[in-house]
Amino acid sequence: MSRSLTIQKIDGKPGQVYYPLQLHDTPKPVPGPGELLVKIHAAALNHRDLFVRQHLYPGISFTSPLLSDGCGTVVQTGPGCSAQLLHQRVIVCPVRGWDADVDAPEDPDRYAAIGASNRYPDGTAQDYLLVRESDVVQCPEHLSTLEAAALPLVGLTGWRALVTKSRNAHPGRNILVTGIGGGVALQILQLGVARGCRIYVTSSDPEKIERAVRMGAQGGVNYRTEAWEKQLQALLPADRPYLDAVIDGAGGDIVARTTRLLKAGGVICVYGMTVAPRMEWAMPAVLKHIDMLACTTGSRAEFHALVEFVQEHQIRPVVSRVVRGLDDLEGIDGLFEDMKVGRQFGKLVIDVDSTGS
Numbered sequence: 001m002s003r004s005l006t007i008q009k010i011d012g013k014p015g016q017v018y019y020p021l022q023l024h025d026t027p028k029p030v031p032g033p034g035e036l037l038v039k040i041h042a043a044a045l046n047h048r049d050l051f052v053r054q055h056l057y058p059g060i061s062f063t064s065p066l067l068s069d070g071c072g073t074v075v076q077t078g079p080g081c082s083a084q085l086l087h088q089r090v091i092v093c094p095v096r097g098w099d100a101d102v103d104a105p106e107d108p109d110r111y112a113a114i115g116a117s118n119r120y121p122d123g124t125a126q127d128y129l130l131v132r133e134s135d136v137v138q139c140p141e142h143l144s145t146l147e148a149a150a151l152p153l154v155g156l157t158g159w160r161a162l163v164t165k166s167r168n169a170h171p172g173r174n175i176l177v178t179g180i181g182g183g184v185a186l187q188i189l190q191l192g193v194a195r196g197c198r199i200y201v202t203s204s205d206p207e208k209i210e211r212a213v214r215m216g217a218q219g220g221v222n223y224r225t226e227a228w229e230k231q232l233q234a235l236l237p238a239d240r241p242y243l244d245a246v247i248d249g250a251g252g253d254i255v256a257r258t259t260r261l262l263k264a265g266g267v268i269c270v271y272g273m274t275v276a277p278r279m280e281w282a283m284p285a286v287l288k289h290i291d292m293l294a295c296t297t298g299s300r301a302e303f304h305a306l307v308e309f310v311q312e313h314q315i316r317p318v319v320s321r322v323v324r325g326l327d328d329l330e331g332i333d334g335l336f337e338d339m340k341v342g343r344q345f346g347k348l349v350i351d352v353d354s355t356g357s
Helices: 047-053 145-149 152-165 183-194 206-214 228-235 254-258 283-287 300-313 329-341
Strands: 002-007 021-026 035-044 069-077 089-092 128-132 136-138 174-177 198-203 219-222 243-248 262-270 291-294 319-324 347-351
Touching (some): 021 329, 035 145, 047 329, 136 300, 145 319, 145 347, 152 300, 174 183, 183 300, 198 206, 198 228, 206 219, 228 254, 243 254, 254 262, 319 329
Parallel strands (some): 174 198, 174 243, 243 262, 262 291
Antiparallel strands (some): 002 021, 035 069, 035 128
């Protein structure tokens, strides 16, 4: 048998409902042609999973397992699969239906992140996961299983936002990353530092800013401070006193706050809107030729490039807190609560192999 963590359907309006977690047993799957059976060792949460429980995400399923991120070991291969990955640790690609197109999914009707999706039955909050051979990559040896589980969705989103979309993943470029402490923001910090960028951050928590600086950020400001953008201006170097790009996951007034700081032709790359589901685009940004670019996850090709870069630069994703055991529903609920209130600094991970009770 295989345990599977799903959400239970109850009445309630989107944004007001909060679907309970439930754990149930399902038959252990058998791989078909071109498929691998992966024993999941660890799985990690994303904001997407919180939105799923609040019914703020489209196309959710109450029967498919939760979560997009996972690391495990290939324990069985189906007909036609290479034996190369058998008994090897692998990281699961968190999206389906997007192969390599640099602009957008080849067929938007096939594209989705896995985990409680009505489009694909996959999800990493289970003991055994069936995947196509092309939907996993071998885990870098330097990563622990928990670190590897923390990488996929935030790493892929961060890679696409920084490397593919921002056009500024180059040495010496000044990049502002908002909301440091979240998984995507931290991953962008790590990737940017490794590429020689000068990363600046915002947070409402001074301790998170201090930790980001210890990780290589040039400095940061508290976004709850009035006119924080003026404080940020004072931190920028004399030889390049402007931002080349802003990478934001909050929305709200970020355009108004940063237009004056950005160079002409600068970039604002948005991968989420956790503060407000809309953004004001004022005329000063138009007159300054600022580009607004959207980013949600990325392609399988970008995922492979990400993992290769992580291997090359020995990057270790930041794990904020771990709950031991897929059966510890109270503990897993606590991880969701951390995310709700923004307590985390890094990823929230479930050690699936452990027993919570």
